[in-house]
Amino acid sequence: MANENIEKVMTIHDVARELGVSASTVSRAISGKGRIGEATRKRIQAYIDEHGFYPNAAAQSLAQAKTNNIAIILPEVKTLVDMPFFHTCMYGVEEVAQANDYDIIVIITNGKDTKNLERIIMNRKVDGMILTRTYENDFFAKFLKEHQVPFVTVGKTGEADMIQVDHDNAGACRELVTVLFSKGIKKMAYLGGNMEQMVNISRLEGYVAAHKRTKREINEDIIYKNLTTKVLVEKAVEDLLLRDVDCILCEDDFICDEVVRKLAREGIKIPEQMKVASCHYSRVLDNYPVTITSLKFDIVELGRRACQILLDSINNKIVPDMTLLDYEIILKESTK
Amino acid sequence: MANENIEKVMTIHDVARELGVSASTVSRAISGKGRIGEATRKRIQAYIDEHGFYPNAAAQSLAQAKTNNIAIILPEVKTLVDMPFFHTCMYGVEEVAQANDYDIIVIITNGKDTKNLERIIMNRKVDGMILTRTYENDFFAKFLKEHQVPFVTVGKTGEADMIQVDHDNAGACRELVTVLFSKGIKKMAYLGGNMEQMVNISRLEGYVAAHKRTKREINEDIIYKNLTTKVLVEKAVEDLLLRDVDCILCEDDFICDEVVRKLAREGIKIPEQMKVASCHYSRVLDNYPVTITSLKFDIVELGRRACQILLDSINNKIVPDMTLLDYEIILKESTK
DNA sequence: CTGAAAGCGCTTACAG
DNA sequence: CTGAAAGCGCTTACAG
Numbered sequence: 001m002a003n004e005n006i007e008k009v010m011t012i013h014d015v016a017r018e019l020g021v022s023a024s025t026v027s028r029a030i031s032g033k034g035r036i037g038e039a040t041r042k043r044i045q046a047y048i049d050e051h052g053f054y055p056n057a058a059a060q061s062l063a064q065a066k067t068n069n070i071a072i073i074l075p076e077v078k079t080l081v082d083m084p085f086f087h088t089c090m091y092g093v094e095e096v097a098q099a100n101d102y103d104i105i106v107i108i109t110n111g112k113d114t115k116n117l118e119r120i121i122m123n124r125k126v127d128g129m130i131l132t133r134t135y136e137n138d139f140f141a142k143f144l145k146e147h148q149v150p151f152v153t154v155g156k157t158g159e160a161d162m163i164q165v166d167h168d169n170a171g172a173c174r175e176l177v178t179v180l181f182s183k184g185i186k187k188m189a190y191l192g193g194n195m196e197q198m199v200n201i202s203r204l205e206g207y208v209a210a211h212k213r214t215k216r217e218i219n220e221d222i223i224y225k226n227l228t229t230k231v232l233v234e235k236a237v238e239d240l241l242l243r244d245v246d247c248i249l250c251e252d253d254f255i256c257d258e259v260v261r262k263l264a265r266e267g268i269k270i271p272e273q274m275k276v277a278s279c280h281y282s283r284v285l286d287n288y289p290v291t292i293t294s295l296k297f298d299i300v301e302l303g304r305r306a307c308q309i310l311l312d313s314i315n316n317k318i319v320p321d322m323t324l325l326d327y328e329i330i331l332k333e334s335t336k
Numbered sequence: 337m338a339n340e341n342i343e344k345v346m347t348i349h350d351v352a353r354e355l356g357v358s359a360s361t362v363s364r365a366i367s368g369k370g371r372i373g374e375a376t377r378k379r380i381q382a383y384i385d386e387h388g389f390y391p392n393a394a395a396q397s398l399a400q401a402k403t404n405n406i407a408i409i410l411p412e413v414k415t416l417v418d419m420p421f422f423h424t425c426m427y428g429v430e431e432v433a434q435a436n437d438y439d440i441i442v443i444i445t446n447g448k449d450t451k452n453l454e455r456i457i458m459n460r461k462v463d464g465m466i467l468t469r470t471y472e473n474d475f476f477a478k479f480l481k482e483h484q485v486p487f488v489t490v491g492k493t494g495e496a497d498m499i500q501v502d503h504d505n506a507g508a509c510r511e512l513v514t515v516l517f518s519k520g521i522k523k524m525a526y527l528g529g530n531m532e533q534m535v536n537i538s539r540l541e542g543y544v545a546a547h548k549r550t551k552r553e554i555n556e557d558i559i560y561k562n563l564t565t566k567v568l569v570e571k572a573v574e575d576l577l578l579r580d581v582d583c584i585l586c587e588d589d590f591i592c593d594e595v596v597r598k599l600a601r602e603g604i605k606i607p608e609q610m611k612v613a614s615c616h617y618s619r620v621l622d623n624y625p626v627t628i629t630s631l632k633f634d635i636v637e638l639g640r641r642a643c644q645i646l647l648d649s650i651n652n653k654i655v656p657d658m659t660l661l662d663y664e665i666i667l668k669e670s671t672k
Numbered sequence: 673c674t675g676a677a678a679g680c681g682c683t684t685a686c687a688g
Numbered sequence: 689c690t691g692a693a694a695g696c697g698c699t700t701a702c703a704g
Contacts, residue, residue, distance in 0.1 A: 009460075022675045027699060034700075056456035058397030060698035062680045067394065069441070069461075076427065080416055080619050085704055088424045091412065094444045098452055101459060105439045107407070122390035124345075125405075125439060139450045140425055248681055283416050287623050347681055358691045370684075396680035398696045483695055503684060675703090683696085688689105 010053050021045055030055065031233055058298045069103050070310060071120055071129040073140065076110040080177040080284050081254040085299055089132055089154060092303020100311055102127075114143050121147050130154060134198040136166075152194060152310045154302060156322075158199045161315060165306040167297040169199055172327035173206025173279050174213070177249065178336055181214050185247045185275060189222040189240045191233060191259065192251040200225075202278045203251050227251075233258035241266070247275040247335065253284040253294075260288055275335040291332035351484075353385055356493045366391065380575050405439050405644060407456055407465040409476065412446040416620050417590040422521040423637055425468055425490060428639020436647055438463075450479050457483050465488060470500075470534040488646045490638060492534045492658075495567045499649060501642040501659045503633040505535055508543025508663035509615050510549070510633055513585065516671055517550050521583045521611060525558040527569060527595065528587040537563075539587050539615045563587075569594035577602070583611040583671065597623055611671045627668035637661060 012030075016023045017297050021040060028034040031045035045108040047053075061067050072085050072093050074152060078252065090106070097104050102245045105126055107116055117140065131140055134155035144151040152163040178186065190207045204223070211218045214225065222245055233255050240248065250256035256278035268274050269284055270290050278285060281294035303324055348366075352359045357376060363381035364370040368645050383389075397403050410422050426442070433440050441462055443452055453476065456462060463486065467476055470491035480487045487498040508578045513524065526543045529536050540559070544660060547578055558579055560572040569591050576584065586592035592614035596606065604610050606626050617630035638661055649655045 012699095023698080024676080024700075028674085031699080035673055040673080052458070054455070056398070056697050057459040057461045058394050058403065060699080061394030062392070062398050062682085062698040065680075072442075080420065083420045083423045084416065087419045090442065091444055094442060101455070103441045103456065106408075106426065106430060106442050107439075108427055117688060119437070120392070120439065123393040125393045177430075186682090188694080317421070331689080348683095349681080360684075360692080361690060364690085365682080371689055392681050396683080397698090398698085399681080399683040401696075561677080635691080675701105675702105676704105677702090678700090680699085682692090684689105686693090688691090 009056075010051065012055065015044065015047055015051070015053050019044060025280070036301055038314035045102060057305065065124075066126050067125060068101060069105050069126045070097060070195040070307070070314075071107050071126040073107045073109060073129060073131045075133045076108050077127075079254050081252055081280070081282055082106045082197040082256075085280055086132055089303040089306075092305075093307040095131060096304045096307035101140055103310065109140070112139055114140070117143065118147075121149050125251065128152075130306050130310055132306075135196045136198060136201060138198075149160050150310065150314050154249070154306045155165070156202060158198065160321070161173055162321060163309060163321055164324070165302065165326055166199075167281070167302060168203075168324040169327075170206040171324070172201045172247075172295045172297075174209040175206075175280070175327075176226045176277060176293075176329050177207050177210030179329060179331070180212065180247060180249075180275070180277060180293075181216070183335065185335075187219070187245050188221065188245070188247040189236075189245040190224065190249050190251070191227055191236055192225045192331070193255060194228050195225045198238050198296050206279075207249060215299045227255055230258050231260070234262050237262045237266075239319065241268070245274075247277065250278045252280040253278050256292060257287075258286055258296075260290075260292070270334050271336050281330060290334050293332045293335040294330050296328040296330050298325065300315070328335075338407075344653075345392075346387065348389070348391065351380065351383055351387070351389050355380060358428065359591050401465050403461060404645070405441050406433060407441045407443050407460045407462045408664060409443045409445060409453070409467045409591040411469045412444050413592050415552075417593075417618055418589055418617070420618055422468055425639040425642075426487065428636040428641075429466060429638075430647060431636070431642040432640045432643035432647070438647065445476070448475055450476070453479065453623050454483075456483050462482055464488075464650045465647055466642050468642075469530045471645075472537060473536060483617075486646065486650050487640050488649065490642050492538060494534065494658070499645060499655060499657055500667050501645055502535075502538075502661070503614070503638060503663055504660040505538035506542040506545065507538045507660070508631045508633075508665070509585075510545040511542075511663075512613060512615070512629075512665050513546030514545050514550060515665060515667070516583060516585075516611070516613065516629075517546065517552070519671065521553070521671075523558065523581050524583040524585055525572075525579070525581040526560065526585050526587070526616045527572050527591050528559070529591060530619075531561045536621045537586055543585060563591055566594050570598050573598045573602075579612075583613065584626040589614050592630075593620055593623075596626075598626070607672050608672050609645060613671050617666060626670050629668045629671040632664040633668050634661065 001243055012026050016026045027046055029041045066103045094104050128148055129151040130156045134153050134157050140159050141157045156164050157165050166280045249260055250259055255282045270276050276291040279295050281296040285292045309319045348359045348362050352362045363375045366371045430440050431449055448472045458545050465485055465487040468490045470489045474493050477493045492500050529541055555654050586595055606612050613629040615631050617632040621628045645655045
């Protein structure tokens with residue numbers, strides 16, 4: 001007991017000395033690299049298992065030029081829709097990272113400040129990065145590319161030579177809209193968020209594609225963009241109520257939330273007087289008396305895949321440039 | 337242009353050679369440690385600023401036995417109440433960490449598995465840890481203590497010799513309950529969550545303390561614990577409706593959410609027929625037609641303080657064992 | 673199959 | 689005030 005506190009942390013030399021072998025041999029036994037006799041390997045392994053030797057990460061890093069860390073870049077968000085998305089995505093990333101003995105460093109970014117990003121890259125604290133929100137003409141993605149950091153984006157970037165993982169937002173919205181049309185909807189308004197974000201561009205694309213595919217005209221008057229505040233959503237709803245629309249497609253649950261409340265205040269019944277659907281499901285949509293038709297994506301899986309692809313890419317495996325994950329269309333009362 | 341890709345990353349020796357000084361001098365110029373002439377320091381700084389030298393983090397780590405990383409241990413949670421809490425707390429931690437040139441490694445834990453924790457500790461990947469949820473007789477906290485890792489907990493641990501940062505949950509609840517009593521409430525039920533979590537123990541403590549202070553009897557029949565599912569909350573509400581209660585105090589917004597819905601289904605009007613309050617505010621509470629009385633805590637600040645105290649403790653400054661942050665009592669329609 | 677040695681890129685007592 | 693040298697704890701060509 002008394003000398004436990006004085007006890008120095010074990011190094012590879014300590015185990016080498018104890019076992020009467022060289023440090024190189026211990027190193028090889030642990031890493032599995034280089035030729036090593038099966039008998040010695042086992043002997044060393046047994047010793048390590050018993051005494052619990054853990055290599056010093058910094059020393060390994062330095063010798064191998066490899067950190068076993070990846071960074072996940074998260075935007076600073078505040079809403080009940082965004083927070084769970086990024087948090088859940090992080091779960092997926094962490095899960096795969098852990099399984100591969102990688103740790104994740106979290107970077108929260110608010111604006112266009114690349115200072116922290118640069119520091120982490122230049123200090124070589126990570127082997128790669130995951131960018132979890134993409135914008136059109138993405139500044140961070142370009143920055144990472146310039147600095148030749150291995151990275152994958154969660155969300156499309158619109159650039160050809162970047163590794164991207166995303167839900168098939170465009171395809172999902174196209175299908176949802178097509179299905180709704182087939183159920184008799186005549187005129188569907190679209191309420192969209194910040195059009196700088198790629199996810200919103202993709203969703204609107206899907207809405208447009210469904211119109212084309214079913215040979216309907218696209219009416220710009222009932223496509224609302226950049227509804228980033230409650231007030232803007234309310235105004236849009238007021239406006240479209242004058243336009244003979246029978247369904248409102250909401251870009252996400254933040255917008256959907258405001259739409260449902262606004263309609264309730266206006267005394268308009270869902271789905272009798274107005275149908276409503278959302279391009280993104282989260283638990284927020286469980287908050288209403290009427291259940292909401294929406295698209296459901298597996299966000300944990302999105303994180304997992306992004307991480308797996310990044311790790312593969314770091315290890316020089318061939319990885320797909322573009323990975324699009326599946327979706328579910330959940331038809332509920334709100335479009336009955 | 338052509339040889340930019342071949343260009344090796346700059347080391348301290350490169351700048352030393354360029355400047356005709358030794359590596360030690362460059363090191364001293366950067367770190368500010370050791371004596372160094374002001375003129376040389378400036379000359380070196382100027383060169384570095386211009387050419388952008390960044391020290392290799394692994395080499396620094398190894399030489400100084402210091403990683404400039406801290407870990408934040410997050411429980412795996414799923415609800416719209418818990419996720420934003422931990423995510424927001426992480427923002428605060430990250431903010432202070434960044435400001436001090438520390439990076440944060442995120443560890444997500446679901447059960448009692450200490451494998452990852454152990455690996456990160458033993459590999460010396462971090463200088464300290466923040467544990468963001470505490471349980472009575474906390475397993476992880478004990479584990480960290482045994483391993484002599486500097487750490488602080490967000491939430492109390494009930495142990496004397498651990499550094500703890502928390503909102504004053506007990507004090508806040510005591511005040512809230514006292515205020516409500518003073519407004520004429522006669523009999524207040526308490527609906528609590530998982531009683532293994534310290535936060536829930538503290539809140540109930542506050543409820544009890546307010547009764548004592550106002551010389552009221554505590555009625556165990558209207559104190560419900562461990563309401564961890566929707567169904568349990570509903571049953572509790574059904575039960576307490578038979579018990580002549582005029583106010584329901586909810587331990588958090590998850591419970592409050594279910595209570596409000598249940599009361600609506602039962603046709604009971606808030607606040608006319610039943611008053612309702614929550615010991616924790618989050619945006620979830622904005623979802624109702626009637627606004628809810630609650631306690632508001634600054635979660636970002638909680639993260640910031642926890643991180644600052646951890647960093648201070650790592651740097652051998654004297655830090656308080658127990659830090660309790662302030663709260664706001666928000667009185668709204670639900671208790672009018 | 674195994675070991676001695678050099679190296680990864682820093683820091684820091686020790687001399688001067 | 690500054691430099692040469694040793695050291696942090698690993699890995700890995702190079703010999704044997």
